[in-house]
Amino acid sequence: MLGSLCALAALTAVGDKPSLTSVIGWVDWETLALLFGMMIMVAVFSETGFFEWCAVMACRLSKGRVWTMIILLCLFAAIFSAFLDNVTTMLLFTPVTIRLCEVLNLKARYILIAEVLFTNIGGAATAVGDPPNVIIVSNRRLKRQGIDFAGFTLHMSVGVAAVLLVAIPFLRLLLQKTNVHNREPSSIVELRHEIQVWKMAAQKISPASREETTVKCLLIQKVLSLEHLLKNSLKLYERQLSQEAPDWQASIQELQKRHQITDKFLLAKCFFIIASVIAVFFLSPFFPGVHLDLGWTAIIGAIWLLVLADVQDFEVILHRIEWSTLLFFASLFVLMEALAHLELINYIVEQTAALIKVVPPEHRFTVALILVLWVASLVSSLVDNIPFTTTMIPVILSLSEDKDLSLPLQPLVWALALGACLGGNGTLIGASANVVCAGIAERHGYGFSFLQFFK
Template sequence: MLGSLAALAALAMIGDRPSLSTVVEWIDYETLALLFGMMILVAIFSETGFFDYCAVKAYQLARGRVWPMIIILCLIAAILSAFLDNVTTMMLFTPVTIRLCEVLNLDPRHVLIAEVIFTNIGGAATAVGDPPNVIIVSNQDLRKNGIDFASFTGYMFLGVCLVLLTSFPFLRLLYWNKKLYNKESSEIVELRHEIRVWRQTAQCINPASREETAVKCLLMQKVLNLESLLRLKLKTFQRQISQEDKNWESNIQELQKKHRITDRVLLVKCVSVLAVVIFMFFLNSFLPSIHLDLGWIAVLGALWLLVLADIQDFEIILHRVEWATLLFFAALFVLMEALAQLQLIDYIGVQTALLIKAVPEDQRLTVAIILVMWVSALASSLIDNIPFTATMIPVLINLSQDADVNLPIKPLIFALAMGACLGGNGTLIGASANVVCAGIAEQHGYGFSFMEFFRLGFPMMLMTCTVGMCYLLATVIGLGWNL
């Protein structure tokens, strides 16, 4: 919002101040409607307990073995984030993953980092899995060039499947020397965690009254008692590093009681509506005559599910909508249009075109794909991939319309999408899902630092982007797709 306000102030200073109605027209309401509709669908979906059930099922299929469980969890997270927003997927998956790790006496941080990496990879597979993809398929100029929901999803899905196949062995290689198990017994680890949580709770209380001071003193006394118990246990502690959970069957029974599908009827309704909405997304690509944009399809699907689910308290569902994200997108569209009016985007396009023109004509497309892919990946590692994608779309459109450059738009857009989505794994601030996961983990006492994420995320980003680039070059240059 501050950025869009600054851009509007710059326009006013050069004597080109837009009216309020013009600024409102700059907002792409179809993208906002698509995001809002999907958020409502996911908010109702979360009421069924489906995400908890998936995590417990992964533990059951792995039969208490650690690596099979991590791989199954990552695969489930990748599949879910392809059809649901990856931020929401991590919000729902993180707490139950932490509980599973506590049962197995694992360090949850390594498992969560792996999970969020695969969430970002899976989100690249479809047009609704990651916000940059939503921006791309909602752009009217790109629609005219044949980049719709079906063509985008079909091409990206194939590439992401290839990336996933190579990512699992590489993840195993990265974790080769990692100590996934806690060095201490699960009882001591849980006691340390309990002490940390009680201390944080006590520190949050501001002793403004006598009652609050008394509560804070009681909590601190509890912390001191627990610390005494911890010291006693450490004296009698014998190191036991388990390599496999021997009591996995009894653990499953305990977990299934707490984490199960709470409403099967609602789950059937949610899956049915979501399937119809995704089917309509594809149908809209093949039959434009139905006159329903992606945003309208998502909103109508959300309204249909609200009626079917018989939601009594609509405010609870509205509280789960990420209003800050919707406001962010609205301000972003104003900022991008204002930058276009200031001709900054045209300048970036001209400089990029000059760089590509310096390359021999028969090699231009190859160089352009590699350049867009890696610039997108590295930029998305350092800044959020949403504003970067919004900035680059008009640049690439201008580039494709330059008669001297003579490049097709489709390969450039797919390179942008692949780089922006996979590049989000480079650092902790590269994607919204990373920040959300780290925040929830911190609340549970298992926060991980920027460098801890970087040591695993950046090598994964380099590897996945290399595979994605090879896929783009093989299909576009080798097979002549999307030219």
């Protein structure tokens, strides 16, 4: 919002002040409607307990084999993120994964990082799996060039399947020297975790009043008593470097009691509505006479699900909507349009085209694909991939319209989408799902740093 405000101020300073009506018209309301509708459907879907049940099933199918369980969890996360979105998938999967690791006495940090990597990969497969894909499919100019939900998903899913075939053995190779089991007994691990959580709670209290000072002192005393207990526990276990693997069957039984499908009837309704909405996404390009955009389809599906689910308290659903994300997108559209009016986009296009024209004509298409793919990957790993994708769409459109280059548009779009989505795995700030997962893990006392994720 601050960036869009500065861009509008710059436009005013150069004498090109837009009217309020023009600024509102810059916002792509179809994209916002698509996100809003999907958020409502996912909020109702999360009430069924289906995601927790899937995590327990991954543990059950693995039969106590840790790496099999990790791969199953990662594949589940990749599949769900393709049809929901990667941010929502991590919001739902992170807490239950942490609980799974606590029961099995595993190091949650490595499993969470693996899950978020596969979430970003799976999110690249469909037009609703990752916010950059939503921006691409909802763009009016790209839609006029034949970029639709069905074609996008068909091309991207093939590439993502190839990536998964490489990513699964690579993950195992990457962590083969990492012991995901906690060497200390689970009682000591939980005690360390409890001390960390109480310390975080004490640090967040600013003693502005006598009551807050009293609460902070009580928390500090609690931490000191737990540290004393930990010291005594470590003396008892100082000669015990490892313990027997926990009984996985007993662990699964405990998890199944806690995490079950709470409403099977509601689950059936959610599956029916979401499957219908995705089917309409796929079929709409084949019926050009029916003018039903992606945003309207998502909104109608959300309303339909609210009616069938008989939601009594709609405010609970509204509280689960990521309003900050919707405001971010709206401000982003204003910012990008203002930058286009300031001729910044045209400058990027001219420099990119000049670089491609240096190459012999027979190699220009290959160079353009590699350039778009790797620039998208590297930049998306350093900045959020959403604003970068929004900036690059007019760039690749201009490149395809350049008669001297004669580059086909669709392969450039696939390269941009793959680079932006997969590049989000480069650093902790590369994708919104990374930040969401790290934030939830931090609140549970299992946070990981920028450097740990980067490694």
